[in-house]
Amino acid sequence: MAKPKVIFVLGAPGAGKGTQCQKIVDTFGYVHLSAGDLLREERAKPDSKYGELIENYIREGKIVPVEITCSLLENAMQRSEKNKFLIDGFPRNQNNLDGWNSTVANNVHQLFVLFFECPKEACVERCLGRGAAGSGRSDDNMQSLEKRFNTFITETQPIVKYYDQKGLVRRVDATKSPDEVFAEVKILFENIGAGGDF
Numbered sequence: 290m291a292k293p294k295v296i297f298v299l300g301a302p303g304a305g306k307g308t309q310c311q312k313i314v315d316t317f318g319y320v321h322l323s324a325g326d327l328l329r330e331e332r333a334k335p336d337s338k339y340g341e342l343i344e345n346y347i348r349e350g351k352i353v354p355v356e357i358t359c360s361l362l363e364n365a366m367q368r369s370e371k372n373k374f375l376i377d378g379f380p381r382n383q384n385n386l387d388g389w390n391s392t393v394a395n396n397v398h399q400l401f402v403l404f405f406e407c408p409k410e411a412c413v414e415r416c417l418g419r420g421a422a423g424s425g426r427s428d429d430n431m432q433s434l435e436k437r438f439n440t441f442i443t444e445t446q447p448i449v450k451y452y453d454q455k456g457l458v459r460r461v462d463a464t465k466s467p468d469e470v471f472a473e474v475k476i477l478f479e480n481i482g483a484g485g486d487f
């Protein structure tokens with residue numbers, strides 16, 4: 290069987306990764322695996338040995354050790370019947386990248402990294418809006434957001450640079466409305482269908 294296709298989806302907290310992934314799922318039939326959602330699900334299990342650790346990392350805007358995240362992602366991929374995945378919010382630091390490269394990378398076909406560009410001010414407003422609308426997330430508050438942005442700049446941006454040097458990053462302006470952003474995303478995905486050179 291052909292190796293599963295994987296697209297990583299990155300961008301600052303609140304850039305709109307989840308929103309756009311849902312649209313890609315609806316239009317192009319990918320399976321959306323959000324590393325953050327998988328961690329929050331694991332945290333919510335009463336019998337999880339990692340619940341408290343995950344909660345502390347998320348509230349502090351730190352990146353959970355890759356062994357935990359990668360095994361959640363691998364399990365979700367294996368459970369799925371499909372073979373093309375959007376992996377949202379991962380890899381976020383060197384530890385994530387090393388863990389992925391030494392376990393999963395050889396078993397998948399990495400297409401590209403979709404990167405949503407959005408300035409901090411807009412992202413903060415979106416995350417605070419998401420919190421006010423009842424996301425229930427313990428990190429959609431100003432104190433956690435400062436830490437999440439710090440982690441994004443110091444740990445995640447170098448990973449984007451790493452993929453950039455490999456020519457794998459596809460950037461999309463995420464400042465416009467969700468539908469306008471998706472219009473750009475759609476062009477990228479239509480190119481894959483047309484045998485685009487990824």
Ligand SMILES: Nc1ncnc2c1ncn2[C@@H]1O[C@H](COP(=O)(O)OP(=O)(O)O)[C@@H](O)[C@H]1O
Pocket residue numbers: 300301302303304305306307308309415416418419463464465466467468470
């Ligand atoms: N293009 C956009 N313009 C304005 N608000 C947006 C846009 N995309 C997403 N949002 C809103 O911003 C918040 C964060 O979006 P989300 O997709 O959850 O981001 P991320 O997954 O990157 O954290 C949500 O409340 C969402 O409804």
Ligand SMILES: O=c1ccn([C@@H]2O[C@H](COP(=O)(O)OP(=O)(O)O)[C@@H](O)[C@H]2O)c(=O)[nH]1
Pocket residue numbers: 300301302303304306323324325326328346347348349350351352353354358377378379380381385428437
């Ligand atoms: O691979 C991952 C993805 C997420 N997280 C944690 O989950 C939080 C929320 O991430 P998510 O992608 O859900 O939301 P975003 O910060 O992009 O809005 C992050 O700040 C991290 O603490 C993590 O440790 N590893």
